[in-house]
Amino acid sequence: MSKILGIDLGTTNSAMAVMEGGEPRIIENHEGNRTTPSIVAVSKGNERLVGLLAKRQAVVNQKNTVFSVKRLIGRKFDDENVKKDKAWLPYELRKAKNGGVEVKMGDAWNSPETISAMILQKLKADAEAKLGEKIEEAVITVPAYFDDSERQATIQAGEIAGLKIRRIINEPTAAALAYGLNKEKNEKIVVYDFGGGTFDISVLEVGDDTVEVKATGGDTHLGGDDFDQRILKYLVEEYKKQEGIDISKDPLAVQRLKEAAEKAKLELSTAMQTEINIPYITSDASGPKHFALTMTRAKLEELVKDFIDKSIALIKETVTASAPKGAGLKLSEINEIILVGGQTRMPAIQKAVKDLFGKEPHKNINPDEVVALGAAIQAGILQGDVKDILLLDVTPLTLSIETMGGVATAMISKNTTVPTSKSQVFSTAADNQPSVEIHILQGERPMASDNKTLARFILDGIPPSPRGIPQIEVTFDIDANSILNVKAKDKATGKEQSVRIEAVTSLNKEEVERLKKEAAEFAAEDERKKELIEIRNRAETAIYTAEKTLKDHGEKISAEAKTIIEEKTKKTQEAKDGDDKEATEKATQELMEELQKVGSSMYNKETPETPETPETPEAPAEGENASSESNQ
């Protein structure tokens, strides 16, 4: 079954997304961008252009470049709004036979549906190219205030584009879906959508998997573009003040200023001030002129304050006014607020909304993409992706086993997707150790005793051998039902032992959180403890090696060297039993050095017939003292 495309068909920009592995993902268009300008044009050569290409040629071809067609779709030509828009739209409009609107593009008169279909067609083709599969169905979003005729026209646009429209959903509902708020019970949600050219407010009520629109409001002619225009105007005026030159007549200068204005607006969302530098912006008889200005966030906020104030007044009205103007609710009755549209990145807007409701709005999903993502989620629900998806669990906490010195050695770390299997080979800690205990733990702390014991078992019958020689393979296997099987196998004898632990991933949320918090709290102390254990383990290994060397090769070692080793062994043993980390480390180091000396002198003794060993120059050099003495 082919994927259903989620489409946010916007007034200024459109975006699309699909479900992938249970998550919605934005699909980039052919030009490699995540949003596509909702602009269509027919060039002089009768070629159809959509998106960025249409935008680039807008100046050359003003009359045949159609944008903002969403303002016209499904409306009557005599509609008041259409009349207003007709006054400023640069392309020609006329009354269609059915009373609707027709738009002139090239030599033809087109319905707004046909124009929208051209945008949808591009999105469809680009998605097919990106995904490598045919797209036949889509979910399209529309503003909550769209009436039946506007919705029908949008469906028709989809059909003209060769898409079966599985559902039309409201933009604010899509945003709520993207934030997963559709599952809440009896919640009242306000969606504040400040797009490029329109400002929409919707009050939603969620209950029993239904989302009801209680009220809509806003201003269809207020958007982020107005903010850019304000900044641009300010920059032009400032320049006039600074240099006495009006650069608004120079198209290149205006273009560069526009870019600078947009950049400044974005930067002031994170920084308190920004430098606008445009060298060689223009020139006059006296030579080149530059533009340099420091703009503060406060200045920007002052410039657009009335827009923000207006938007806040509109929210108040939409929420509190009685029906049909508003939802007839108190501001305090609103449970959640969602910010949509690029302009909501502005901190002053976020703050104004927060202050109005007295709570933090949802804003962590990219506000330019949240509606398309929600549309994809709706598509996923229709496709069965969301419900039927094979939900794979993850391990909430690390699973480990206890090793020498009481250290918890991780086998499967937390957040690993199950089913999974990991194995590692361990060995014994003492000579002739007949059995090993497998102590299975759960938790994030480095020391075994601080974690939760899940099970213990013993693998015995290990044939007598020096420590470190037996190979015990321990395997942790978690199946899809979260059942952990731990198996220990002696590779030499093939003997094995295992244990089965039920439901290791089904810890309750609070417990997981508590354990994680604990781990973070004790992180530093735990690290010290673990370090001390590791040093002690090294000391123990050194003592063991020393004792073994004396026992096995005692006759080859000079009495003098033997005394030194015994002394150092004793010192290491004492240090190890104490709590002094540095002393243990130092004693271990010295003991190891001594052992190395003895080792190399023994090596020299064992090979007296080959005194010339030019290929190993470092051996005689290192053991020089020891060898000359012990050779006596």
Add this chain to the structure above:
Amino acid sequence: MTEETMEEKVSRLEKEKEEYLEGWKRAKADFLNMKKEEEERVREFIKFGNEAIIRSMVSVLESFYLGLMAWKEETPEKKGMMLVRAQLEETLKKYGVEIIQAKIGEEFNPEKHECLLLEASESPTGTITEEVEKGYALYGKIIRPVRVKVSK
């Protein structure tokens, strides 16, 4: 009777087995495909990861051009700055940046040109009369179109 149910059971289990095997194969294929896509994404990321920096650098380069154009006398200092510009161009080239230029008289093409202004001229309608700013592509993707004036 029992044999009948046994057969039924076998056929049901066989069907189930097929289904599971199919699901397993799909999951494995999904995984392998995801790995390939991930590799592709990483490659793309490496290629286009510095697009934002390059976009900003390109603005600096443009200011350089304007500065050199405004510098009328041919002094050794100007020559030096020309070399600095060339150095910057070379550096960007190493990272996949290609400079796109428009020819006067060439037909306007929105794939790589952006029109800033229409002007009356003797050249045929729809042809480029002036290149105002150079364009830039990063590994073939236009990150900034050539800004031009077009004859009306």
